Amino acid sequence: MMRARGATFWFGLFALTWALSAFSFQLSKAWDARWLLKYPKAWELPLEGAIKDALNWLVEDAHFGLFTFRDLTRAISALVEVPYQILRDLLIEGFSTGIGDSAVQILPSLSWIAVIACAAAIGHYARDWKLAALVGGCFLYLAVFGQWESAMITLASVLVAVPIGAVGGLFLGIAAWRAPWFERLLRPFLDLMQTVPVFAYLVPILILFGFGPVAALVATVIYAMPPMVRITVVALKGVPEEVLEAGRMAGCTRRQLMWKVLVPSATPSLMVGVNQVIMLTLNMVIIASMIGAGGLGFDVLGALRRLDIGGGIEAGLAIVVMAIALDRASQAFAERSQRARLTGNVLQRHPWTTTVFVVIVATLFLGQVFPGVQTYPRDLTVTTGPFWGEAMKWINVNFFDTFEAIKVVILNWLLLPVKKFFGGIPWAWGIAAMALIAWKVGGWRLGLLAALLTAFIAATGLWPKAMVTVYLCGVSVLIATVVGIPLGIWAAERPGAGRVILGLMDTLQTLPSFVYLIPVVMLFRVGDFSAMVAVVLYALAPAVRYAAHGIRSVPEQLIEAGVMAGCTRAQLLWRIKLPMAAPQLLLGLNQTIMLALSMLVITALVGTRDLGQEVYIALAKAQPGPGIVAGLSVAFIAIIADRIFNALAEGQKRRLGL
Amino acid sequence: MDSPVILECRGVWKLYGAQADSYLSRNPAPQRGDLSRNGLIGAVRDASVQIHKGEIFVIMGLSGSGKSTLVRCLSRLIEPTAGEIFFEGKNLLSMPERDLIRIRRTKMGMVFQQFALLPHLTVLENAAFPLDVQGVPRAERLERARKVVELVGLKGREDYYPRELSGGQQQRVGIARSLAVEPDLWFLDEPFSALDPLIRREMQDEFMRLQNMLHKTIVFITHDFDEAIRLADRIAVMKDGAIEQIATPEELVLRPATDYVAEFTRHVSRSKVIRAASVMTPLGDDSFAGDVPHDARIEEIADRVEAAGLPHRVMRDGKPIGQIGRAAVIDVLVGRR
Numbered sequence: 001m002m003r004a005r006g007a008t009f010w011f012g013l014f015a016l017t018w019a020l021s022a023f024s025f026q027l028s029k030a031w032d033a034r035w036l037l038k039y040p041k042a043w044e045l046p047l048e049g050a051i052k053d054a055l056n057w058l059v060e061d062a063h064f065g066l067f068t069f070r071d072l073t074r075a076i077s078a079l080v081e082v083p084y085q086i087l088r089d090l091l092i093e094g095f096s097t098g099i100g101d102s103a104v105q106i107l108p109s110l111s112w113i114a115v116i117a118c119a120a121a122i123g124h125y126a127r128d129w130k131l132a133a134l135v136g137g138c139f140l141y142l143a144v145f146g147q148w149e150s151a152m153i154t155l156a157s158v159l160v161a162v163p164i165g166a167v168g169g170l171f172l173g174i175a176a177w178r179a180p181w182f183e184r185l186l187r188p189f190l191d192l193m194q195t196v197p198v199f200a201y202l203v204p205i206l207i208l209f210g211f212g213p214v215a216a217l218v219a220t221v222i223y224a225m226p227p228m229v230r231i232t233v234v235a236l237k238g239v240p241e242e243v244l245e246a247g248r249m250a251g252c253t254r255r256q257l258m259w260k261v262l263v264p265s266a267t268p269s270l271m272v273g274v275n276q277v278i279m280l281t282l283n284m285v286i287i288a289s290m291i292g293a294g295g296l297g298f299d300v301l302g303a304l305r306r307l308d309i310g311g312g313i314e315a316g317l318a319i320v321v322m323a324i325a326l327d328r329a330s331q332a333f334a335e336r337s338q339r340a341r342l343t344g345n346v347l348q349r350h351p352w353t354t355t356v357f358v359v360i361v362a363t364l365f366l367g368q369v370f371p372g373v374q375t376y377p378r379d380l381t382v383t384t385g386p387f388w389g390e391a392m393k394w395i396n397v398n399f400f401d402t403f404e405a406i407k408v409v410i411l412n413w414l415l416l417p418v419k420k421f422f423g424g425i426p427w428a429w430g431i432a433a434m435a436l437i438a439w440k441v442g443g444w445r446l447g448l449l450a451a452l453l454t455a456f457i458a459a460t461g462l463w464p465k466a467m468v469t470v471y472l473c474g475v476s477v478l479i480a481t482v483v484g485i486p487l488g489i490w491a492a493e494r495p496g497a498g499r500v501i502l503g504l505m506d507t508l509q510t511l512p513s514f515v516y517l518i519p520v521v522m523l524f525r526v527g528d529f530s531a532m533v534a535v536v537l538y539a540l541a542p543a544v545r546y547a548a549h550g551i552r553s554v555p556e557q558l559i560e561a562g563v564m565a566g567c568t569r570a571q572l573l574w575r576i577k578l579p580m581a582a583p584q585l586l587l588g589l590n591q592t593i594m595l596a597l598s599m600l601v602i603t604a605l606v607g608t609r610d611l612g613q614e615v616y617i618a619l620a621k622a623q624p625g626p627g628i629v630a631g632l633s634v635a636f637i638a639i640i641a642d643r644i645f646n647a648l649a650e651g652q653k654r655r656l657g658l
Numbered sequence: 659m660d661s662p663v664i665l666e667c668r669g670v671w672k673l674y675g676a677q678a679d680s681y682l683s684r685n686p687a688p689q690r691g692d693l694s695r696n697g698l699i700g701a702v703r704d705a706s707v708q709i710h711k712g713e714i715f716v717i718m719g720l721s722g723s724g725k726s727t728l729v730r731c732l733s734r735l736i737e738p739t740a741g742e743i744f745f746e747g748k749n750l751l752s753m754p755e756r757d758l759i760r761i762r763r764t765k766m767g768m769v770f771q772q773f774a775l776l777p778h779l780t781v782l783e784n785a786a787f788p789l790d791v792q793g794v795p796r797a798e799r800l801e802r803a804r805k806v807v808e809l810v811g812l813k814g815r816e817d818y819y820p821r822e823l824s825g826g827q828q829q830r831v832g833i834a835r836s837l838a839v840e841p842d843l844w845f846l847d848e849p850f851s852a853l854d855p856l857i858r859r860e861m862q863d864e865f866m867r868l869q870n871m872l873h874k875t876i877v878f879i880t881h882d883f884d885e886a887i888r889l890a891d892r893i894a895v896m897k898d899g900a901i902e903q904i905a906t907p908e909e910l911v912l913r914p915a916t917d918y919v920a921e922f923t924r925h926v927s928r929s930k931v932i933r934a935a936s937v938m939t940p941l942g943d944d945s946f947a948g949d950v951p952h953d954a955r956i957e958e959i960a961d962r963v964e965a966a967g968l969p970h971r972v973m974r975d976g977k978p979i980g981q982i983g984r985a986a987v988i989d990v991l992v993g994r995r
């Protein structure tokens with residue numbers, strides 16, 4: 001009964017929306033109401049100007065008693081700049097005194113051999129020889145394939161941003177744990193930070209800090225810190241109450257309780273957070289090459305702009321290699337539990353420190369005599385650029401028609417109809433429909449929230465672009481789900497296949513989003529279709545993972561009950577496992593949408609005409625107003641989707657009594 | 659009881675729920691029904707306890723009866739909603755944090771149900787942790803920790819991490835840690851209930867062995883009546899947050915204050931609890947088969963008394979105070995009284 005009424009509601013809503021979408025033009029003609037189609041300009045919120053004024057005020061006049069806002073940004077710049085420059089000196093340029101032509105080098109940078117030795121040592125320290133070989137090998141790859149200098153620039157940024165992000169996140173998390181009001185205050189900011197597309201806050205940061213590595217680092221830290229805050233709060237809350245009490249009974253002061261009991265007990269979870277910070281940092285350092293971070297990201301960006309296929313793939317692969325090295329090493333750190341029991345003298349207890357030290361000193365002196373020890377010899381580098389260029393050419397020559405055919409079919413039969421559907425929805429009905437959906441799923445509060453957020457998007461005058469975003473996101477998520485859920489089921493049912501699939505998904509997820517653009521542009525050139533493919537690839541992982549996890553965590557007894565009732569394998573899957581896994585599937589869908597939205601903005605680089613493009617143009621023109629407004633619109637779409645799917649998953653869980 | 663009182667609480671309340679404080683100040687003596695009607699949980703209701711130096715005081719009751727909450731109030735791990743607590747005559751609740759920390763560092767120890775060991779420290783470092791917190795130099799604190807670790811029978815495992823130990827061994831570490839500072843007052847919150855029955859028994863024996871060496875004042879929580887009577891000098895029975903009765907095990911069995919206590923103690927094997935003095939009859943003129951101490955449990959003397967044709971004399975301080983015969987022992991054994 002309830003079900004039937006629910007179905008009527010959804011069907012009715014869809015039919016009405018479809019009708020309005022298809023006939024909106026005729027309708028507006030018949031009623032002579034242009035406002036139906038286009039949100040009236042006079043009603044638009046004057047947000048862009050307000051944001052611009054606010055930023056101007058911040059930069060020009062803002063005053064905190066003792067110092068101005070400008071002083072503050074300068075102080076932050078100095079704080080970030082100093083360690084960054086030291087790392088650059090250490091890794092690339094070498095330390096010198098004096099400026100300009102009179103500069104005298106007093107100490108060369110670390111030789112490539114020394115850096116590789118460090119990397120391997122860290123790998124061994126974190127786990128074992130295999131990891132040492134992997135991490136060392138990754139760095140060797142960077143040297144041999146001629147990506148060393150760019151990679152070191154990227155590495156320097158990562159090495160500066162990660163400690164700031166991790167420690168900052170830790171302290172904010174601790175504060176949030178201590179004071180519930182602070183957590184409540186922080187939560188909306190965290191929500192926003194994780195949903196506002198990164199391009200959107202590049203603009204204000206650009207204005208506040210100027211073009212260059214410092215701005216890039218600030219943006220990176222802002223981007224990478226929120227997950228650390230969340231994980232810290234969860235990790236601290238996860239420390240058993242009794243352990244806390246044990247600390248208090250031992251007579252700990254508050255500070256001792258935090259640093260001797262809570263933080264060490266929560267370390268394994270905290271390390272998961274650090275791993276996330278590292279991967280997000282790398283992702284953002286690559287993106288922030290747009291505002292002057294330099295390094296590998298800059299190479300990719302340049303190659304994309306020049307349509308230099310080989311160079312793009314080379315730099316992209318270097319990013320992949322670096323991502324894998326950083327991810328595996330930091331994950332091993334997170335899992336590292338067994339501390340070696342130390343015995344013997346200093347040399348025996350710290351074999352790696354000693355070895356690395358010896359290598360550094362030895363290469364320092366040898367490097368003076370043999371330049372090849374200091375810098376990897378140029379004539380020994382292998383460049384794969386031309387090879388990739390040829391390969392792409394070959395693919396394009398031989399498969400161009402196939403790719404084109406696939407592209408055309410999907411465009412005509414899926415993308416364009418969906419685009420037309422969403423594009424035609426009159427904004428007023430869009431708000432109403434969103435409110436109705438949210439109300440149906442999560443009650444009137446959610447309905448009100450959805451109505452307000454949707455109305456905001458309309459009121460910014462970005463409705464048509466927002467609908468392009470929704471349509472691209474919708475189609476990509478649909479495809480990612482259709483591909484991802486079966487993959488996840490397969491991975492859950494066959495352990496062998498599962499290892500391969502989930503391993504692949506893990507690797508896909510560690511890749512910075514920029515990397516996905518390269519092959520897509522090479523194969524399909526620019527446009528909605530390319531964007532969709534990149535988004536699907538990027539957003540596939542959570543659909544697969546959550547499906548696998550959901551199926552795997554169906555209670556064994558239920559499956560046994562099914563088997564005893566005589567279910568076939570297919571019946572087991574459809575009647576028992578899938579319904580039980582439904583909440584997980586919904587959560588996976590939610591994650592997929594979040595990732596899709598964040599990637600969608602980046603695909604503006606390959607020429608979509610959605611909100612992402614709006615943000616990107618604002619970035620190119622350095623206009624903070626439009627950038628932030630469009631960015632907020634994307635964030636609001638994300639928040640609406642997030643709340644609705646979470647409510648759905650909750651409802652489903654309740655129904656299953658989980 | 660003639661030894662001095664070390665810890666005392668009067669009229670302690672702990673309510674959970676919205677505006678618990680203001681509710682209690684408006685209604686000083688609410689009933690259970692009043693509380694639940696206002697959405698409050700009375701975890702501890704009007705508890706008054708005196709704990710004397712050197713005794714083993716057992717708090718028992720079913721799960722959720724408020725045992726842990728009461729003990730956490732007594733150690734001020736949580737703030738009671740109302741009431742007073744005195745430790746060695748000093749008001750624990752009005753005490754500044756600094757003094758409270760000092761008391762915990764030197765005079766109190768606690769053992770936890772789920773062991774609550776620090777996962778990043780070895781057995782030795784865990785045992786040394788309270789000393790570390792006090793700033794005792796490393797060599798000295800490890801030395802002292804080594805002693806307590808040996809005392810609880812974990813010699814040879816000093817460098818293990820908690821996750822490498824069995825449940826029983828982990829709880830030994832918990833005990834070692836709580837003993838490292840040589841506390842005067844020792845709280846144990848269901849220390850053995852996470853363990854298998856066999857290991858539990860072994861740990862109880864171990865605990866008694868330690869207590870015979872150390873003579874601590876102990877507040878021991880359990881929901882297992884057999885455990886309680888094995889260990890206790892006195893027992894407080896709790897129900898729904900209120901203390902039903904405080905008495906020796908024997909008194910609980912012989913003179914239960916409420917139906918609840920009577921029901922609780924019904925299935926106890928009485929011969930383990932009842933002592934000779936409680937079932938003796940006035941001294942007769944006949945001759946006697948032998949002497950038994952007045953505080954001997956019936957279980958211990960049953961064989962002897964039953965086998966003899968004549969009654970035994972019950973002795974206190976070297977003087978006979980009554981006699982006990984076959985019939986009385988059999989009455990106890992079959993549960994007739």
Ligand SMILES: Nc1ncnc2c1ncn2[C@@H]1O[C@H](COP(=O)(O)OP(=O)(O)OP(=O)(O)O)[C@@H](O)[C@H]1O
Binds near residue numbers: 674699725726881
């Ligand atoms: N932090 C809290 N918030 C709300 N209610 C609580 C809280 N802590 C305890 N309670 C409630 O107080 C009551 C007493 O709990 P307590 O933990 O003291 O019981 P217990 O006798 O120790 O039980 P167990 O044998 O299971 O450990 C229970 O009803 C419990 O639900």
Ligand SMILES: [Mg+2]
Binds near residue numbers: 725726727847848
């Ligand atoms: Mg308890």
